[in-house]
Amino acid sequence: MKTINCIGCGKLGKTILKLIVDKQLAYVNDIVNQSLHSARESVKFIGQGNALSKLDEITPADIYFIATRDDAIQTVCEELIRKNLLKPGSFILHFSGSLSSDILSSARMAHCYIASAHPVKSFSEPSIVVNTFLGTYIALEGDQEAVTSIGDLLKGIGGTIFNIKKENKRQYHAAMVIANNYLTTLHFQAMKNLKNSGVDEKIAKNLVSMLMNDSLNNVNRLNHKDALTGPIQRGDTMTIKGHMEALKTDPTSIAIYTALGKGTLSLTSHDPSKKKELEDLLSGDQDMKHTSAISNIRSHL
Ligand SMILES: NC(=O)c1ccc[n+]([C@@H]2O[C@H](COP(=O)([O-])OP(=O)(O)OC[C@H]3O[C@@H](n4cnc5c(N)ncnc54)[C@H](OP(=O)(O)O)[C@@H]3O)[C@@H](O)[C@H]2O)c1
Structure with missing residues (x-):
């Protein structure tokens, strides 16, 4: 032995x-x-x-x-x-x-x-x-x-x-961190915003866990594209704007929402111009364009 x-x-x-x-x-x-x-x-x-x-x-x-x-x-x-x-x-x-x-x-x-x-x-x-x-x-x-x-x-x-x-181990491990550690982080961040919106802590915890379990089951049963629902999949620009407005006072929540939103775009079937519109919105480019358009008009007055 x-x-x-x-x-x-x-x-x-x-x-x-x-x-x-x-x-x-x-x-x-x-x-x-x-x-x-x-x-x-x-x-x-x-x-x-x-x-x-x-x-x-x-x-x-x-x-x-x-x-x-x-x-x-x-x-x-x-x-x-x-x-x-x-x-x-x-x-x-x-x-x-x-x-x-x-x-x-x-x-x-x-x-x-x-x-x-x-x-x-x-x-x-x-x-x-x-x-x-x-x-x-x-x-x-x-x-x-x-x-x-x-x-x-x-x-x-x-x-x-x-x-x-061996040359791929760091990328492999980063993927494990996204799947394991960041799921916990997402759970925490989602719960925090539910509590801030007035939902009771226990209900918030159950709700986030149930949603996450449903998503996992759907991904396993179907595939990523078919499992995806929500405003980015539908292309609901006004809803996404509303979410970004509601989260804007919390830098961590808005950063997570927009970064993952951009990561979600590749799972949608929108045409390239719609994808670009959503990407600009999530990048804050629309606000920047709006602000710079206003300052352009002002400078010409
Ligand atoms: N924990 C996990 O979930 C997990 C999962 C996958 C992979 N890993 C990997 O497994 C390895 C160990 O992780 P772990 O979580 O088991 O760590 P751990 O619980 O902190 O145990 C580390 C052990 O190493 C001993 N030690 C530290 N420096 C030493 C030295 N110079 N000479 C002799 N002993 C020394 C410590 O002794 P004392 O007790 O006396 O301090 C301790 O018992 C890491 O490479 C980690 O990445 C861990």
Whole structure:
């Protein structure tokens, strides 16, 4: 059975290792955290491994997980090499969504194979995620030897593996942020405006969640174009003007409304001149044109 060392064993590290241990897919060797207390807590959760707080104390393994926060990955990897702690032929893996395996490239000097694996999941509560992990999509890239072996391991714990090009990881991760984090932001911003319009907070929350769920269901059932409804899809200029007027005292709301409005235009079937009219309206160009027309008239008086 392959052995694993994990440097940085927080929310993600302990969840993945607990799943591996429960399925008896590999043996957990050393767990290194910044604090010994935290490493011991991780070992207790996983049910296997030696808790350490000093990198120098790790023993060789077949696989090294570097599951620290993103900013520490490269430093940890370089320290492992500098201190000659990597076993030649082993696999070195990190789990960042935005960084590629390139950040581990110095490990190739120690004759190791590198990879990055990004599980598309929020690991905020490891005790819950171990029960909901099945089917989680995992974006994988790196050296073929590592991708094959790590891919099998992650499939073994229920992951659904897909390949990503390392040069596209930042764009890929930005998309995840739009889909995940910004949906929460949109929920918050929509609720804020509903509350400001006098709708009770509880009703506002239910209403926004129901609308978002309906939209998601429609997108899944139909396609983006057919799922879209609303004033931009209909081309209701006066309604859009009214919304912009109502939101104008809140810079964040108006910025979100107009930016997403422009992003919505490509989903409509309006002719080019109607699209241009709506784009100008959302860009505030109509107001600017109006203002400059007035100042032109004034300058000629
Ligand atoms: N959380 C998620 O939902 C999620 C989802 C997908 C991908 N990821 C990726 O997974 C990785 C880990 O994220 P996380 O949320 O699990 O982070 P986390 O909960 O903050 O855990 C990080 C762990 O790293 C340890 N650590 C930090 N610097 C270290 C160092 N120099 N040497 C040894 N240990 C060190 C910390 O030790 P102490 O406990 O002693 O401070 C902590 O236990 C990141 O690359 C992240 O992008 C996370």
